[in-house]
Amino acid sequence: MIIPADDRGFTLGDGLFETLLWEDGGLVFWPEHFARLERGCRTLGLPAPNERAALEVVLPAGQVLGETRGAVRLTLTAGSGGRGLDRPASPEVRLVATAAPVPLVTGPTTLATATILRNGGSPASRLKTLSYLDNILARREAVAAGADEALMLNADGEVACAAAANLFWLKDGVLHTPALECGVLDGVIRRRLLAGSPLPTREVRAGLDAVRTADAVYLTNSLIGIRPVGRLDGQDLPMQPEFHQQSAQVIAADRRGRK
Amino acid sequence: MIIPADDRGFTLGDGLFETLLWEDGGLVFWPEHFARLERGCRTLGLPAPNERAALEVVLPAGQVLGETRGAVRLTLTAGSGGRGLDRPASPEVRLVATAAPVPLVTGPTTLATATILRNGGSPASRLKTLSYLDNILARREAVAAGADEALMLNADGEVACAAAANLFWLKDGVLHTPALECGVLDGVIRRRLLAGSPLPTREVRAGLDAVRTADAVYLTNSLIGIRPVGRLDGQDLPMQPEFHQQSAQVIAADRRGRK
Numbered sequence: 283m284i285i286p287a288d289d290r291g292f293t294l295g296d297g298l299f300e301t302l303l304w305e306d307g308g309l310v311f312w313p314e315h316f317a318r319l320e321r322g323c324r325t326l327g328l329p330a331p332n333e334r335a336a337l338e339v340v341l342p343a344g345q346v347l348g349e350t351r352g353a354v355r356l357t358l359t360a361g362s363g364g365r366g367l368d369r370p371a372s373p374e375v376r377l378v379a380t381a382a383p384v385p386l387v388t389g390p391t392t393l394a395t396a397t398i399l400r401n402g403g404s405p406a407s408r409l410k411t412l413s414y415l416d417n418i419l420a421r422r423e424a425v426a427a428g429a430d431e432a433l434m435l436n437a438d439g440e441v442a443c444a445a446a447a448n449l450f451w452l453k454d455g456v457l458h459t460p461a462l463e464c465g466v467l468d469g470v471i472r473r474r475l476l477a478g479s480p481l482p483t484r485e486v487r488a489g490l491d492a493v494r495t496a497d498a499v500y501l502t503n504s505l506i507g508i509r510p511v512g513r514l515d516g517q518d519l520p521m522q523p524e525f526h527q528q529s530a531q532v533i534a535a536d537r538r539g540r541k
Numbered sequence: 542m543i544i545p546a547d548d549r550g551f552t553l554g555d556g557l558f559e560t561l562l563w564e565d566g567g568l569v570f571w572p573e574h575f576a577r578l579e580r581g582c583r584t585l586g587l588p589a590p591n592e593r594a595a596l597e598v599v600l601p602a603g604q605v606l607g608e609t610r611g612a613v614r615l616t617l618t619a620g621s622g623g624r625g626l627d628r629p630a631s632p633e634v635r636l637v638a639t640a641a642p643v644p645l646v647t648g649p650t651t652l653a654t655a656t657i658l659r660n661g662g663s664p665a666s667r668l669k670t671l672s673y674l675d676n677i678l679a680r681r682e683a684v685a686a687g688a689d690e691a692l693m694l695n696a697d698g699e700v701a702c703a704a705a706a707n708l709f710w711l712k713d714g715v716l717h718t719p720a721l722e723c724g725v726l727d728g729v730i731r732r733r734l735l736a737g738s739p740l741p742t743r744e745v746r747a748g749l750d751a752v753r754t755a756d757a758v759y760l761t762n763s764l765i766g767i768r769p770v771g772r773l774d775g776q777d778l779p780m781q782p783e784f785h786q787q788s789a790q791v792i793a794a795d796r797r798g799r800k
Contacts, residue, residue, distance in 0.1 A: 286544075294674065369681075403657065404674075418555055437661065
């Protein structure tokens with residue numbers, strides 16, 4: 283698959299993407315992902331795509347996977363444009379979809395705190411945008427430190443999210459997650475867990491100590507669902523297998539496939 | 542010109558670009574731009590391109606312009622990659638160049654302060670990266686406010702730079718510009734003016750008031766050289782035509798073309 287070199291997604295990171303779980307031959311949580319894509323377009327000032335047109339791009343990509351578990355990525359760009367930052371008067375968005383097998387990973391993951399900060403001062407920090415270089419750099423730092431994934435803070439020293447996942451932690455029977463205002467990706471699974479958590483939830487502004495002293499720490503995204511964090515910056519974290527299992531069931535319940 | 546849809550510049554904004562002035566049939570300040578590209582590759586952990594290979598891409602693009610003044614854009618991406626944030630073990634960078642005529646613009650420009658902040662907490666804020674969405678959003682705000690260009694602050698309320706230019710201001714006979722640590726693009730013309738300014742220079746951390754109360758305000762980049770700012774957030778700014786003319790000569794002096 284090819285795209286023109288004047289695509290603003292390529293030249294300037296001007297666009298969005300969604301990563302959907304493909305399972306049992308269908309898309310999981312398509313309505314939630316498409317709704318987020320629409321919200322993102324509004325935030326960026328781009329015309330939202332037609333849902334049917336998006337599905338006509340997404341489904342053939344996913345169907346190549348058949349019954350294999352995988353990720354379907356839908357990329358939306360601001361389309362072709364001329365030189366410079368300014369978009370054409372009426373940008374025509376471009377939709378591209380790709381798919382890849384992704385086996386289910388279980389067991390705890392490990393986090394390292396990155397020096398690269400989230401930009402809480404941009405609405406783009408709440409979106410899955412094509413300008414994801416900070417996330418790449420944070421992930422690189424974490425991997426260099428021997429961890430699987432990066433924990434990212436904002437300029438105020440507040441925890442935000444991982445490079446490619448949302449962050450949750452349990453403390454005294456309450457499930458905490460950073461507020462979107464901290465520069466947090468507005469994750470589909472994050473919303474789902476906040477709505478259906480077996481324990482009360484709280485969106486907070488909190489520092490790293492809150493995570494370090496938690497009763498359990500988790501990452502969520504569409505591909506991993508919910509995954510426990512076993513180590514943060516080399517320090518072992520406690521685990522709560524019962525809560526993890528309950529939460530995983532909440533996330534998996536009522537999966538809406540759409541072929 | 543086309544690129545594969547698995548290019549990491551397209552999928553994640555993983556790469557850099559340079560915008561060079563093409564004038565009198567040749568590239569201006571090629572060594573400075575190429576040196577910056579090399580520094581950027583080091584910061585991002587990408588292999589730096591071979592200079593001859595880069596010129597073999599850049600020059601044919603520029604030569605289409607002939608004697609017409611224009612911009613040659615060199616794009617360097619992390620190359621093709623699989624799913625997810627992690628690069629391949631040995632990424633092979635991709636180089637693409639395009640060119641477009643750009644007439645010389647003279648006369649004062651106008652600025653509006655953007656709500657979108659620079660991410661001083663990422664080294665990417667000092668580089669011309671393919672993750673330029675914040676700059677696009679800032680420019681959109683400025684244009685919506687009736688201005689030509691956006692003035693961007695960082696999370697500490699310090700002035701940083703414009704969406705596509707560096708910022709300078711004169712005060713009491715000293716030429717000021719925000720320090721790179723404020724989240725400032727390390728501009729080729731910025732360096733040149735700091736080195737050759739007809740007045741003493743100072744790299745500072747400063748708030749918006751310093752700019753509002755300056756004796757004159759300027760933007761610099763490779764295509765505009767140095768351009769006076771006539772209005773900031775609707776407020777007229779004083780001008781110093783003599784200093785502007787001297788500085789423009791400094792920037793233009795010793796232009797190193799390379800065909």
